[in-house]
Amino acid sequence: MKTARKTTYLPAPKSPSAGELDARILNLIARGVEHRCPDAGFDSLALALFRHQFALNRPYRRYCESLSRSPRNVAHWKQIPAIPTTAFKNANLTTLTPKQRTTVFHSSGTTEHRPSRHFHNAATLALYEAALWPMFAGRVTSGEWRTARNCQLVILTPTLAEAPHSSLVHMMETVRRRRQAPPSVFVGAAALENGRALATAVQSKIQNPKSKVLLLGTAFAFVRLFDAITTAPRQGRGLQLPPGSRVMETGGYKGRTREVPRKELHALISAKLGVPRTAIVSEYGMCELSSQFYAASQSAVFHGPPWTRVRLINPETDREAREGERGLIRIFDLANRASVIAIQTEDIGVRRGDGFELLGRAPQAEARGCSLMVPL
Amino acid sequence: MTTGQTIATTARLWLKRGNPWMARAKREVTAFSPQMVEMGLRELFEDIAANVEELERREAPRITSHGSRITVSHVLSGNLPNPGVVSIIIGLLAGARNVVKPATGDPVPALFIESLAAVDAKLAGRVTLTANREAYQKANVVVAYGDDVTLAVLRAKTKASFFDFGHRNSIGAVNLCHSAIRHPQSAIVAAARDVSMWDQQGCMSPQCFYIKGDAAAFAEALAHEMERFDRRWPRATLSFGDAAAIAHVRNEWSFRGRVWDSNGSTHWTVVLDKRGGWAPSPLNRFVFVRPIELLTPKLAKQLPLSTVGFAGFSLKEVMGMAQADRYCSLDEMQRPSLLLTNGSRPRVGDLIV
Numbered sequence: 047m048k049t050a051r052k053t054t055y056l057p058a059p060k061s062p063s064a065g066e067l068d069a070r071i072l073n074l075i076a077r078g079v080e081h082r083c084p085d086a087g088f089d090s091l092a093l094a095l096f097r098h099q100f101a102l103n104r105p106y107r108r109y110c111e112s113l114s115r116s117p118r119n120v121a122h123w124k125q126i127p128a129i130p131t132t133a134f135k136n137a138n139l140t141t142l143t144p145k146q147r148t149t150v151f152h153s154s155g156t157t158e159h160r161p162s163r164h165f166h167n168a169a170t171l172a173l174y175e176a177a178l179w180p181m182f183a184g185r186v187t188s189g190e191w192r193t194a195r196n197c198q199l200v201i202l203t204p205t206l207a208e209a210p211h212s213s214l215v216h217m218m219e220t221v222r223r224r225r226q227a228p229p230s231v232f233v234g235a236a237a238l239e240n241g242r243a244l245a246t247a248v249q250s251k252i253q254n255p256k257s258k259v260l261l262l263g264t265a266f267a268f269v270r271l272f273d274a275i276t277t278a279p280r281q282g283r284g285l286q287l288p289p290g291s292r293v294m295e296t297g298g299y300k301g302r303t304r305e306v307p308r309k310e311l312h313a314l315i316s317a318k319l320g321v322p323r324t325a326i327v328s329e330y331g332m333c334e335l336s337s338q339f340y341a342a343s344q345s346a347v348f349h350g351p352p353w354t355r356v357r358l359i360n361p362e363t364d365r366e367a368r369e370g371e372r373g374l375i376r377i378f379d380l381a382n383r384a385s386v387i388a389i390q391t392e393d394i395g396v397r398r399g400d401g402f403e404l405l406g407r408a409p410q411a412e413a414r415g416c417s418l419m420v421p422l
Numbered sequence: 423m424t425t426g427q428t429i430a431t432t433a434r435l436w437l438k439r440g441n442p443w444m445a446r447a448k449r450e451v452t453a454f455s456p457q458m459v460e461m462g463l464r465e466l467f468e469d470i471a472a473n474v475e476e477l478e479r480r481e482a483p484r485i486t487s488h489g490s491r492i493t494v495s496h497v498l499s500g501n502l503p504n505p506g507v508v509s510i511i512i513g514l515l516a517g518a519r520n521v522v523k524p525a526t527g528d529p530v531p532a533l534f535i536e537s538l539a540a541v542d543a544k545l546a547g548r549v550t551l552t553a554n555r556e557a558y559q560k561a562n563v564v565v566a567y568g569d570d571v572t573l574a575v576l577r578a579k580t581k582a583s584f585f586d587f588g589h590r591n592s593i594g595a596v597n598l599c600h601s602a603i604r605h606p607q608s609a610i611v612a613a614a615r616d617v618s619m620w621d622q623q624g625c626m627s628p629q630c631f632y633i634k635g636d637a638a639a640f641a642e643a644l645a646h647e648m649e650r651f652d653r654r655w656p657r658a659t660l661s662f663g664d665a666a667a668i669a670h671v672r673n674e675w676s677f678r679g680r681v682w683d684s685n686g687s688t689h690w691t692v693v694l695d696k697r698g699g700w701a702p703s704p705l706n707r708f709v710f711v712r713p714i715e716l717l718t719p720k721l722a723k724q725l726p727l728s729t730v731g732f733a734g735f736s737l738k739e740v741m742g743m744a745q746a747d748r749y750c751s752l753d754e755m756q757r758p759s760l761l762l763t764n765g766s767r768p769r770v771g772d773l774i775v
Contacts, residue, residue, distance in 0.1 A: 105677075109676070109677055112676060112680070112681075113676070129677070130670070130673035130674055130676075130677060132670075132673070132674045132677075133673075133674070133677040136677060136678055137677070359669075360665075361662065361665040361666040361668065361669035361670075361688065362660065362662075362665040362669075362688050363686055363687065364669070364686060365686075372662055374666060374669060374670075390673055392670055394662075394666065408663070408666040408667070408669075408670055
């Protein structure tokens with residue numbers, strides 16, 4: 047049973063200001079994704095952010111206090127209480143006042159009565175955009191793609207106007223702007239409703255059949271697209287993208303289409319679009335985070351930027367899983383300045399060095415044994 | 423010897439110190455800790471030894487020679503060993519031939535038949551174990567335990583008389599007000615026992631206690647008692663998925679309510695929820711505590727209840743709160759008597775009719 051821990055109480059340090067923290071985070075991001083952030087530097091900024099969030103994020107503070115944690119007895123970033131992602135559904139986990147909240151990202155999922163809510167303002171959106179670009183550029187458009195001219199961007203999501211609360215769409219819009227592509231690169235919500243319409247939309251976006259394509263989309267959109275290609279007789283040979291094209295897939299299925307394991311999805315992308323496995327990248331992100339993780343198709347190991355850390359937690363012992371062991375994925379994201387930097391996800395992974403292999407969603411408390419969930 | 427006397431003698435063998443069947447059950451049952459297996463089976467066979475002859479006497483008017491001509495198929499679930507043993511006993515008392523399909527990895531039915539053979543080989547010969555999932559199709563009567571989907575499939579495929587026992591929940595109701603309860607600490611010890619027995623895997627295991635009085639104090643005291651119980655009768659080692667389910671629900675409720683839990687393990691969890699109505703427990707000794715006001719008539723009507731355990735309330739009061747198959751004192755929730763005639767098993771005479 048949990049008893050009072052033997053703790054060393056330090057004088058409560060002053061909570062740093064948002065502006066001061068943003069400057070430090072942006073400075074860390076500006077060093078790039080290849081720069082390894084030493085643990086001491088990460089720790090110092092993480093603890094400063096914890097003090098800030100403990101002071102201004104009331105629901106998080108209550109949560110920390112229920113665990114007997116505060117800036118007085120948290121001396122290392124690993125000790126910062128991680129908030130479960132489901133808590134974002136139940137409370138406004140933000141340091142922003144209602145007037146400061148200009149944007150809110152919601153979790154996706156068709157069956158959720160109450161989505162997660164992650165609030166932003168101009169400053170934190172700037173952090174979000176600053177954090178996403180170096181990893182995207184380094185993992186998706188690396189090498190020859192960094193300077194590629196005449197490449198065509200196609201995005202298999204709704205537009206920002208159609209999905210203003212989607213963090214993924216906001217990310218895609220940021221990528222579009224950074225690559226100076228026109229707004230028409232989005233296929234839009236209507237096309238995503240129907241596989242054949244989606245196939246037609248993708249074909250219409252590819253203006254030049256000889257210049258390579260950068261195709262970004264959710265896993266469910268790809269599956270819907272491939273199902274349509276299979277059933278359309280005239281498109282039996284697939285929708286071959288020009289040589290040198292690249293694909294980034296992200297996100298789960300959330301019950302919107304049949305589920306396809308990642309390896310199989312990548313094989314389908316290769317077969318249907320003519321894109322080699324070496325040119326396929328997976329992204330892992332969620333609305334509760336401000337940074338993303340990427341894995342090359344062949345490796346299956348996701349890595350994040352230097353301003354993040356990942357811990358795989360053994361659910362039985364609440365201790366860190368060893369190399370090669372399964373655990374629940376806990377992410378520390380320093381770009382999450384206005385919410386909580388420590389996020390306990392519901393996803394299971396296997397620890398691989400400083401990255402993780404994603405296995406999928408942890409089982410929920412469903413009706414099992416003699417229990418039965420009653421819809422009330 | 424009558425069938426009842428033979429079974430009572432067999433049960434007494436299980437209660438003898440150093441008997442080989444209990445030793446093997448402790449070794450071979452992997453779903454529970456050896457300590458839990460020993461205590462649970464000991465209680466089961468104590469009840470059988472005490473009551474099986476009385477059950478035979480009570481059912482005698484309904485037992486006819488027709489019983490010896492029927493075949494009862496028992497399709498058992500793996501969550502608990504007890505219902506399977508009791509089901510076989512009821513089939514034997516009816517005089518029937520019994521074909522038993524145990525759950526994969528559950529050695530207890532086989533051990534029970536082996537011990538019965540040591541007393542009366544002829545009676546034990548009336549029971550056949552099978553791994554054939556379709557064996558029930560040749561029976562006159564099917565008694566099936568398991569999840570609702572499995573039971574629906576079985577029901578659709580058989581033309582035999584069908585007795586099925588699927589998902590249900592159990593709850594406790596405790597009145598802690600001074601004048602209502604004489605020994606509140608005893609009620610708390612009993613509540614901890616009811617949750618923890620058989621790692622909360624049975625449908626008679628409470629998933630929530632509704633409290634009149636100080637629910638927070640009850641929750642805290644319950645946590646202490648569950649820890650004490652766990653030290654003596656540890657919970658089983660869980661799969662990653664089951665542990666992850668508990669971790670997930672703990673995380674969620676540590677934000678929405680107040681949580682007491684085993685430190686460095688998922689062995690037991692008590693959640694105080696002052697706002698919700700019902701939420702499924704991930705089981706494995708995970709229980710909610712709520713104020714009695716949250717047990718609304720609407721909720722009580724919608725919950726398929728197996729057992730309501732109570733303390734400090736009268737039976738009439740509890741029956742007014744929730745309709746269930748069984749009402750009992752706290753401490754008895756996981757000890758259904760062999761003489762129990764409602765809800766959790768068929769009666770001997772039912773098989774023959």
